Amino acid sequence: MSARHGQTRRDFLQRSLAGAAALSWLQPAHCLAQPSETVRHASFGANGMAGADLNAIASHPNVKLVCVAEVDEARANDLRKKFPDTRVYQDWRVMLDKEAKNLDCVNVSTPDFMHAPMAMSAMNRGLHVYCQKPLTHDIYESRRLTDAARERKLVTQMGIQIHSAIEYRAAVHWIQAGVIGPVKEVHSWSSKKWGDPSPRPDKSDPVPASLNWDLWLGMTTERPYIGDGYYHPGNWRKRLDFGTGTFGDMGCHILDPVCKSLELKIARTVKSVGNGPNEHNWGNDVVVEYDYTPTKFTDPEGLKLTWYDGDKRPSKEAVAVLGDMELPDQGSVFIGPKGAMLLPHIAYPTLYPGDKFADVKKPELEGINHWHSFVDAVRGMGQTSANFDYAGPLTEMVLLGGVATFFPQKSLTWDSAKLQFPNSKPATEKVRRPYRKGWEVDGLS
Numbered sequence: 001m002s003a004r005h006g007q008t009r010r011d012f013l014q015r016s017l018a019g020a021a022a023l024s025w026l027q028p029a030h031c032l033a034q035p036s037e038t039v040r041h042a043s044f045g046a047n048g049m050a051g052a053d054l055n056a057i058a059s060h061p062n063v064k065l066v067c068v069a070e071v072d073e074a075r076a077n078d079l080r081k082k083f084p085d086t087r088v089y090q091d092w093r094v095m096l097d098k099e100a101k102n103l104d105c106v107n108v109s110t111p112d113f114m115h116a117p118m119a120m121s122a123m124n125r126g127l128h129v130y131c132q133k134p135l136t137h138d139i140y141e142s143r144r145l146t147d148a149a150r151e152r153k154l155v156t157q158m159g160i161q162i163h164s165a166i167e168y169r170a171a172v173h174w175i176q177a178g179v180i181g182p183v184k185e186v187h188s189w190s191s192k193k194w195g196d197p198s199p200r201p202d203k204s205d206p207v208p209a210s211l212n213w214d215l216w217l218g219m220t221t222e223r224p225y226i227g228d229g230y231y232h233p234g235n236w237r238k239r240l241d242f243g244t245g246t247f248g249d250m251g252c253h254i255l256d257p258v259c260k261s262l263e264l265k266i267a268r269t270v271k272s273v274g275n276g277p278n279e280h281n282w283g284n285d286v287v288v289e290y291d292y293t294p295t296k297f298t299d300p301e302g303l304k305l306t307w308y309d310g311d312k313r314p315s316k317e318a319v320a321v322l323g324d325m326e327l328p329d330q331g332s333v334f335i336g337p338k339g340a341m342l343l344p345h346i347a348y349p350t351l352y353p354g355d356k357f358a359d360v361k362k363p364e365l366e367g368i369n370h371w372h373s374f375v376d377a378v379r380g381m382g383q384t385s386a387n388f389d390y391a392g393p394l395t396e397m398v399l400l401g402g403v404a405t406f407f408p409q410k411s412l413t414w415d416s417a418k419l420q421f422p423n424s425k426p427a428t429e430k431v432r433r434p435y436r437k438g439w440e441v442d443g444l445s
Helices: 009-016 048-058 073-082 092-102 112-123 139-151 166-176 213-217 245-254 256-262 370-378 388-404
Strands: 039-044 063-069 087-089 105-108 128-132 156-159 185-190 267-272 287-292 303-309 330-336 339-344 350-352
Touching: 039 048, 039 092, 039 370, 048 063, 048 073, 048 105, 048 128, 048 370, 063 092, 073 087, 087 092, 092 112, 105 112, 105 370, 112 128, 112 139, 128 370, 139 388, 156 370, 156 388, 166 256, 166 339, 185 245, 185 256, 245 256, 245 303, 245 330, 245 388, 256 330, 256 388, 267 388, 287 388
Parallel strands: 039 063, 039 105, 063 087, 105 128, 128 156, 185 303
Antiparallel strands: 185 330, 267 287, 287 303, 330 339, 339 350
């Protein structure tokens, strides 16, 4: 992404770690720890995004990193050097059994398919949870985690760190201030390609000595290990049973300011008009259309939201108000009666046509550290902004799009209260999947 339109995740992480930790609009969360206490923390995962999360959380001066669970022992080597007093477990269930009494909170930063089992197991023990996006792999899991967090009055936060960034918050401010008027259309996209049109290789490779393959598979069905990075450590995002494709990876980020600013609730219908998955993998070049009931920030008739990924983009006609402006690799365009707002991922929003909005001032916003605000909420100081009451419905919305890709060209109606698609029993069957025997979790199985 060019410097004009965005910044790298590393840039954002470095900048946001210096932020402050509370604003009045943040959503409420409940907390049990006292402000004077050291927060005792554990991480599910030691490397990759887990490494970024645990380091960001541990950078808070009141945090002690007690223990970490990592199924691939080789990926815990750097952590052992940086945190030599931290206990490392290979089996996260053993870690919880032995350490729950020594903990206040956890971060769940593993592949998508294990978010729900780990987060719910932690919440069952009264632990506060920071969980990476998407909150879960399946819609049913998101609803159950949301309900459980609310019922138990736990502090929660989803890892959509740009939610706390000035850029996304400025976009929310402008939309809710009515700068472009009631929004009638939104076009959102990501250039990432977390899909794979090829069949699954028919082979079985030796499991690396450092990896417990059965633990890595967790609640999914058993299968042979395939090497060359087919599953572990990164390409699981492409696989139906483990990841949620490009939409799941980036939708919770890019659609966050869309849902926040427009206060979107429940989609009336969702329809896939792009590519779908094959037997084992998500597709690339996905296009999904949502129809939403109106809110006070949308057109009175409702909102049309379209998601594109891979090489797909909104047509020139759809975003004609931008003129010859080249679209960034990832972002959204909000269209209203007064003009449009382009929000790149991650950069400050721009209003179009420019001359019409030349006098619009940027809102005065202070930086927020997304991780530290979670820690402070656990300590009883402040609140989180992306708790599960917000993150759960956002994740459900994104996962609806993933389900729709299995049924191209079919407009699926959604009954949120019943977690059903009334006009498609096959689609409803994808709302929830069974857990492998021996991996059941109270509250999910």
